[in-house]
Structure formats: structure tokens, C-alpha cells
Amino acid sequence: MHKEIHTLILSPEDMGRIDRAAAASGLSSYGLMERAGQAVAAAALRRFPGARRFAVLCGPGNNGGDGYVAARALRAAGADVAVHALGDPAALKGDAATAHAAFAGPVAPLADYRAREGDVVVDALFGAGLARDVPDMVATVIEAVRGHVLPVLAVDLPSGIDGRTGQVRGAAFEAAATVTFMCRKPGHLLLPGRAMAGEVEVFDIGIPARLFAGHAGHMRINTPDAWRAAMPALTGAAHKYVRGHLAVFSGPATATGAARLSAMAGLRAGAGLVTVLSPAGALAANAAHLTSVMLKTVDNTDDLGVLLGDERLKTFVLGPGFGDASAARGYVERIAAAGRRLVLDADGISAFREDPKRLFALFSDGEPRLILTPHDGEFARLFPDLAGDPTLSKIERAQKAAARAHAVVILKGADTVIASPDGRALINENAPPWLATAGSGDVLAGIAGAHLTRGMPAFEAAAAAVWRHGEGGRMAGEGLTADDLINNLNGPDQIK
Template sequence: MSNELLSPVEMAEADRLAIATGPFNGIGLMRRAGAAVAAVVLARYPAATPVHVLCGPGNNGGDGYVVARLLAEAGVDVAIWVSGKPRAGSDAAIAAAECPVAPRPLTAFAPDFGSIVVDALYGAGLSKSLPVDATNAIDFARSLLLPVVAIDLPSGVSGDTGAVLGEEAFRADITVTFARKKPGHLLLPGRELCGEIVLADIGIPDSVVNDLIPRTFENKPALWVGNLPVPATDAHKYKRGHAGVFSGGPSTTGAARLSALAAARAGAGAVTVLSPADAMQINAAHLTAIMLRRSDTVADLNNFIGERRPSAFVLGPGFGVGERTRDLALAILRAGRQGAASGIGGLVLDADGITSFRDEPASLFEATREPHAPALVMTPHEGEFARLFSDIAADKSLSKLAKARAAAQRANAVVVYKGADTVIVAPNGLAAINGNGAPWLATAGSGDVLAGIIAGLLAQGMAVFAAAAAAVWIHAEAGRRFGPGLIAEDLPLAMVPVLRELVEAKQADAI
């Protein structure tokens, strides 16, 4: 699949393997990369003149020399501004020698209003702050509001983390990258600084990428749609799975009902709200298709498990923080001691469920490793993540992806590290970075809906990592399509056309 994400180190290895196997050598790949960028510039800015190509000393700069040569051959007025010379004998040096445009030092960069900048200074492999001549060029381009086309990644952005390395980075209108995207294209702030991302094929075969055995992917349906549950013709409601959602007290019942409705919309055949006695009347007044059951104690929970064989749970939304929350979570995870007969596929721990373990995380992590324990999915936002994984959160050297990987391994759980760049990671390090999030999802109750979608998919037997990744994408896509005015109550119904398209796509592939 083409949604693999390659780190800068993996991309360098892909280049090496592609060159070793042919048919293109290093300069051949560079010429194809430059041609892809030149084609974008000519297509998007046909009247632009002049075009200022800023070249660094490495391969990114080599791509820039090819761009400048091709634009000049097309009759475009081109200027080249360089920061350092290519190493003698390198592919970049060959590209520079082939370019008829005389280079000028970047320190003298002086664009005019209406011109275009091609950023070929430093690509995804940058590991330190930009030099002064580059930061001055960024300031100059920004002050004139010049359109920027970045090669690979905007200079100043880390391909590994998406972070700005230092004080400055280009903000591109278009970023042209090659073969596969990098994590920095999707992780913030890199995602915002890239603008539109154009992925160009320069001749690196899929077999080379596959040989690298990538462990990080862009979260798109191709990653999980084959695992999406679709009811069989003879399905009845319990064949489609039963999800239990714990409700908080009388003043905090709404969050659980949002989760429950989302689980039902996601396809769970039966959903039960497990309500404390003092909130039964309030929940009963608001529920129709969702079932209701009194549950105050671990004994009540165990009776429910024994009688109704639920296949997934949500615990945390509006529930309250404390010992009772911990006891219920641990009881679900330990229900696996009954073996496969328990039938519980997973527990989604969100909000108060996560915070309840901030002082006793070891008890949770130990429970996930007990024989036959149901899968655990945790859905923390930034603050909740820091409460449960304080040392990991405080490590400034780690990207969001690396933090999520460390947390998932420690907890033996799938971690959905929420945000505009949500990261989903399995305990074995398999990871997906979401790219279709929308600002409309930043609304109260949105996370409760996400927890319910995950539980609804788990209840139907979807594999845990796939269920978490699919839920994140479906949730984001529903919010993106709905747009302005979205509130959490809108999301379950907004999921319907998204789910319909996914099911139709899966069924079409099966024909």
C-alpha cells in the first residue's frame, strides 16, 4: 500500500536500495525528483516570474538545481541562491554542473513582490537549527508574502517529528515529496507548515519500500477497511456484538449516552448503559434503542458479564475519578481469568478512566499482561497522557509518535494519543498517524463519541489496532464533512454516510 510513512533514515535506505537495484542511479532519481517539482511549479504558477530557487549543499539542493535548469529551459526567469557548495563528485554536484543558471550566495537573497520561492535548502533529514542565511531568507519571503514550493519538507521542519528545529522554518504553500510521506508531514506543526502535499513517483519501486518492513502508516481506510465488520445475512443483534458503557452520576450522564449512541451507530448490535442507581431515571428518560441496567458495584458488573456476555466496554466518560473507577477497570481486565468464555474483546479507557490510574499506573499495566486479559485501548489527550505517563510526556527529545510508542509498550495497550494529529500505536510498535482531523472536532463530548466508536467496532470482533485506527478516521471524517456548527450530538448521525461508503468500498473489493 502507498500509505506507509518512512522516517528520514528509512527513506535514505530506500534511495540506496533503489539505486542498487536500478534502473535509475542517484543522479537519475535526482533528475526525476527535480522534474516532478518543476512540473508542479509550471502547473500551479504558470505566470510566475521570476522563480527563486534556494539550494542547500546536499541532495535537496541537488533537486533544486534540476528544478532551476528545467524551469530555465521552459523559458522561466530563474535565479539560484545557494547556501554552501555540493560535495565534489556527489549527485548534487553533477546536477549543479548541468544547470546553466549562475548561482548567487543566499546571503544576498533579494526577491521582489510577485515572485515564487522554491525551497531546496534542507529536506527531511535536517537535525539541527537552520543557518542564519536560511532564516534571513525565510523572513524575507514571509515579509513579502511570497508563495513557497518546498522540496521534500519545508526547511527547518524535522522529517521525524514535525517539529521546528530552532526558531524558524518555511511555511510552504505546496510541498512536493517523493515515494512516501514522512512522519513530519503529518505531525504538528509540520503538517500545517507543509501546505498542500504532492506525493511524486520518482521510480522507487514498492518492493523496495516493502523490504524495509515499515511500521508507521498514514491512517487511511486502505490500512483497515478489509477488517471492517459487515453483518452477515443471518446476523441477529447479539451476533453483531454487545457493548457496555458505564454512566456517571445524575449530573454527568450525557457523556455515557454519547458513547453508547456512537457504539450503536458503529454497528454494535446491542448497547447497554450501566448506570448507578441514582442516575437510572435520568438515563431512562433519554434512552430508546440503548438498553439500561443498574450497576453500582463490581459484583453488579460481574453479574452483567455472566448473564449478557458483552464483548466490549467503555469506561471513563463523565464517570468520575477514584477507586471505584479503578476497581471496575481491573475487574473487566481480570474477567479474562474465565478464559475465552468471558467473551470480552476489549475495554476502552477514556477520560476519568485514565486519570483514575495516575497514582497507581502499575496496577493497570500489570492487569493488561494477565493471561486472557481483554485488549485495552486508552484514548488520552495531552493532559491525560501526561498524568499517566509523566516521564514520557516530559521527555523533550521524543516526538508525539515516539511518546505514544513508549506508552503503548509500557501499558501493553493500544494508545490513541489524541489531538489534531492523533497517533494510534499498538504495543508492538505498529503505528498510524491521522491526517483528516478538522478543527470542528474540538468540542465537548467529541472524545466520548470516539470512545464509543472504538467500542462498537471492538464489540463486532474487529482487531483492536484496526478498530482504533478506523474509529479515529471515521470520527474525523464525519466531523470534517459536517463542518462549522458541529456539536458532539451531531457526530453519531454524521457517521452514517461515511460508514456506508466504507462498507460499499469493502464489498466492491470483494466482488
């Protein structure tokens, strides 16, 4: 499979257009279905060699057609196969009807399926195109399979998972594994779909890569291929100011740790010089813990204005443990007016909850130079309408927010989405669950700041930060603290 396609994420609508383009180009649509069904059968035999019976549940569309092909292949391999159909198989049309006819075996109604010990369920009821709640009969079967703790192999996506949003439509199978074709869909990567799809196999059924160019959108999986070329390489001529000067605003004396985590992460992630900007009352607390990070007093916008006179100070991180909403707004306005770059996190985001448009207007022109790093609650403070729209996927919320704010948005979570104002979006998948720990977000903000100050475009800077953050968590292992995470960041020029 072409490398670009391997990281591509397609909406169900885009995949449908590509399927139609493949058929229009002269490819046999039934040939594609045959390869898909054979791949499902091969996965079933490989993954479940001890199965006493394969219960193949076939739906009324092309996903059901894949199921009939798989059932025929399983039976030819000598497996015990029971096929149950949703709806009347005689009503099938097109390739699905051809697949049913080629199966030529008994097909019982779905309502007659009785789960029994030793069954492996091959779920070919609905694919990624499902956009409505499953029928009651399907929900009943899903519950019976769950009650008997039977393994499920899903075809394309577990039935009941919305392929566009990853949400459960009434009820859904929890699959041990899923076989999908050509590319993953948002439902494979967005929660809860990601958790319910199990291990996902992507099988190349033979659609040419050229057909994806005109029909695919701008969604990808976040891998180093998406941003490695934008990361500056270190050379013998580099010095600390070439690598960039990053400044991180500290909170008051009782809340300085978050800023120090961001600062140390920025230094470890590749910034040449990092300074903590501290209120006078917090200087002693910060000075007691800082060695390789510099320290400056900033108590008001006039103090900040003096620092902004140094053109080498390129990038700021504001928000971790900051606390003072009024001061945050004043500092952001000065940074924006000076044309500098900013990572706005945590309290910095919340500072604009009463007037988000005020923030967006500050960074509305030129190349994006603002990175927002909200979790769902912070996102709702800036974008309440998007957060409250149940029809939008997490990807769509992030894309719309990025366009509105003219900023790169890192919408955090176990399924973090990075979105650019131009519509590009990446979904991250390398983050382990133990990254959900105190200070983890502060570290992410510092990494993103380091990338910005080294000159990376905002989208690539954010995407690289999210990936390195996840990789650092994986290397640190379960039970990590934020300090462990910093100590396990790969050097920026050691990414393979």
C-alpha cells in the same frame, strides 16, 4: 504508484536506506535526482503561472541538487530564475555536484537574496533529514520571505521542519505546497509540520516497490485499507448478540451526558445492543433521555460482577463523565479479571495517574484488549517520561506507550496517532478542525467500543473508529455538535 506505497510513511532514516538500496540495485542515483528536480519544476510552473521570477534556494546536499535540476528545467521553460546557494557550490559532492554543473548558470550566495514582489521561492535548502536548528542566515531569509508574503514551493519538506517529528528547528518556511518523493514522512503529517507543508504532492521518481519491503517500517496513513478486512460484514443470519453487546459506564446525575453520547455512538457504529451502566442516583436522569439504549443499575463491583456472568456482554467503555477515580479502578480490575475488552477514556485514564503500572499489569497478557484514548494531558498522566521527552515524535511516544501498556493507544489531536504494542502505527489525516468540540471524544470512545464488541482486533477497531469519527465530522460540517457527529456516522458496511 503502488497502492501500499501511497499510504506508507517513511522516517527520513528509512528513506535514506531505500535510496541507498536503489543505488546498490543498479538504479542511477542521479537519474532519480533528475526526475525529482523535473517534478519540482513542473509543479512550480503549474501552480504559479503568474510568477515573475522563481527564486531557487539551494542547500549543500542532495536537496540542493534537486533545486539545481529544477532551476535548469525552469530556465529551459523560459522562466526568469535566480539561484542562491547556502555554502560554496564548488564544495558540492556526488549527484548534487553533477546537478550544479548541469545547471551552468549564475549562482549567488544565499545572503545576497533580496525578496521582491512577484517572486515564488523554491525552497531546496534542507529536506526531511534536517535534525538541527537552521543556521542564522537561513532563519533571516525565512523571515524576509514571510515578511514579503511570498509563496513557497518546498522540495521534500519546508526547510526548518524536522522530518521525523514535524517540529520547527529554529525557524521554518510556511509553504503553499510541497513536492516530496515516493512517500510522505512523519513531518508531513505531524503538527506543526503538517500545517507548514501546505498541499503535499507525492511524486513517484521510479524506485521499485520491492525495495520498500525490506527497509520500510510499520507506519501508514490511516485509511480504510488498513482495517476494512477486519470489520465483520452483516449477513441475514446476524442478530443483536452476534453484533455484540457494549456497556458504557455513566457518571453521576449531574454528568450523564458524556456516557449517553458514547452509548449512542456505539449503537450507531454497529453494536447490536448497548447498555448504560448507571449509578442508582443517576437512573432518572439517564432514563429520561434513553430509548434505543438499555439501562442497568451498577453501584459497585458486586453489581458489575452479576452482569459479567452474562458472557454475551463483551466490551465496556469507561471514563466519559465518570468522575469517581476509586470506583473506576475497581471496575477496571473486575473487567480485566473477567477477560473482557475495554475502552478507557478521560476520567478512566486519570484514575490510574498515581499508579499506571497497576493498570498495565491488568491487561499484560494475550491479545491486546485495552484501548486507551488520551489527549496530550491525559497521556502525560500515564506516561510522564514519554510526554516529557522532547526527542520523541508523537508517533514514537504512542508506540512506546502502547508497548509499555500492552494496549492500543489513540493519542488524540488534529494529528491523531494510533499505535499497537507490536509497533504498528497509523496517522490519521481526515479529521476536520471543527471536530474539536465538547463530546467529540466521548463519541470516539463509543465507536471504538462498538468495533471491539463486534470482534475486531483492538488495533483495527481503534483505527477504524478514528477514521469514521473524522469522516462523520467532515460530513456533519463546520459548527457540528457531538449529536450531529453521531448522526453522520456511516454505517459499518457502507465504507468504500
